[in-house]
Amino acid sequence: MKAILAAGHDLGNHSENHKNMSQLSDEQCQEELMKVHTKVQELTGYEMCLFRPPYGDYDNHVITNAHDCGYYSIQWSIETLDIIVKKV
Numbered sequence: 001m002k003a004i005l006a007a008g009h010d011l012g013n014h015s016e017n018h019k020n021m022s023q024l025s026d027e028q029c030q031e032e033l034m035k036v037h038t039k040v041q042e043l044t045g046y047e048m049c050l051f052r053p054p055y056g057d058y059d060n061h062v063i064t065n066a067h068d069c070g071y072y073s074i075q076w077s078i079e080t081l082d083i084i085v086k087k088v
């Protein structure tokens with residue numbers, strides 16, 4: 001992560017455990033975000049503000065919880081194959 005930052009790239013949050021965020025409680029959602037946020041902040045000093053939900057799975061509750069943690073929710077423009085490995 002330090003090398004990525006040093007090369008001028010941004011760092012984004014993708015959750016701690018790659019769960020379907022829309023299935024989680026508010027508390028679980030925020031834990032998924034903030035555990036990663038704190039680790040990255042402690043390691044690099046960088047405060048991430050972009051969150052890409054695993055599997056692209058989001059609803060208003062996910063976006064609201066991300067916002068409450070200081071995050072903008074984003075999606076992607078290049079296929080990452082997250083959809084294909086999704087467990088139903």
Ligand SMILES: [Zn+2]
Nearest residue numbers: 018054055082
């Ligand atoms: Zn993923």
